[in-house]
Amino acid sequence: MYQSKAWGFASPDSDYDVRFIYVRNKEDYLKLNKNRDVIEWRLDDVLDINGWDIQKALRLLYKSNPTLIEWSMSPMVYKTTPQWEKISGIISQYFLEKTGVYHYLSMAKGNYREYLKTDEVKLKKYFYVIRPILACKWILDKKTAPPMLFSELMNECLDDELKPEINRLLEIKKQTSELGKGKRIDVINDYIEKELAEIEKKADIIENKYNDWEILNKIFLEILEQ
Structure with missing residues (x-):
C-alpha cells in the first residue's frame, strides 16, 4: 500500500494505491526485444494498481530510488514472498x-x-x-x-x-x-x-556515495533460478 493510506493521513474516500514487484519467465530476460517493465491497472476510482518488473526494481534500488524504498517500508502489506523479504532486508544498505x-x-x-x-x-x-x-x-x-x-x-x-x-x-x-x-x-x-x-x-554538502551491483546481481540470478 502506498501514498496517503500508508502515510497515515487518508481521507474517508481516499483510493487504494496498491504497489507490487513481479517476475517474468526466465526466457523473457534473455530476449533481444525489450519487454515492458511496468504493469498499470486502475480498476475504478478506488483501486489503483501499479507493479514493477524485478529487473527494473533492482536497477532502481542500485540508484537508491526513493519511491521503491518507500514501497518497501509501507506499514500496510497484503502479501510478501521469501524473495521480496531478502530484497527488503538489504534495502537500507542501498539508501543514499x-x-x-x-x-x-x-x-x-x-x-x-x-x-x-x-x-x-x-x-x-x-x-x-x-x-x-x-x-x-x-x-x-x-x-x-x-x-x-x-x-x-x-x-x-x-x-x-x-x-x-x-x-x-x-x-x-x-x-x-x-x-x-x-x-x-x-x-x-x-x-x-x-x-x-x-x-x-x-x-x-552531502558527500556523494555510490552503490555496488554485486549483491543485486546475485539476488536477481537467484530469483530467476527459482
Whole structure:
C-alpha cells in the first residue's frame, strides 16, 4: 500500500494505491526485444494498481530510488514472498542520503510553488509539502531512509509550535472527504520557506556515495533460478 493510506493521513474516500514487484519467465530476460517493465491497472476510482518488473526494481534500488524504498517500508502489506523479504532486508544498505534529500526537496518545492503561494490554497496540499520537508530533516539528522508514517516524522522532526496547527488540519482531513480550500496559513508558509532554504544549503554538502551491483546481481540470478 502506498501514498496517503500508508502515510497515515487518508481521507474517508481516499483510493487504494496498491504497489507490487513481479517476475517474468526466465526466457523473457534473455530476449533481444525489450519487454515492458511496468504493469498499470486502475480498476475504478478506488483501486489503483501499479507493479514493477524485478529487473527494473533492482536497477532502481542500485540508484537508491526513493519511491521503491518507500514501497518497501509501507506499514500496510497484503502479501510478501521469501524473495521480496531478502530484497527488503538489504534495502537500507542501498539508501543514499544525497539522493533521498534531493528527491524530497524537489517534491516539497514543487508542491509549494504550485499549490500554496496564493492567498487561497488547497489545504490538503500542506501535507504534501510538510511531509517531504520532514523526510529531508530525518535524513539529514539520522542518515537513514525516512519512515512512511507522517505521525512518526512529525513527532521526531516538526517544531513543537507548529504541531497544534498541523494536528488540526490532520484531524479535519481524516474525517472529511475533502479538506477544501481556505486562507493561506502564514505561520506554516513561513516555516516551509525557512526549512526549504536550510535544507537546500545542507543538501549541497552531502558527500556523494555510490552503490555496488554485486549483491543485486546475485539476488536477481537467484530469483530467476527459482
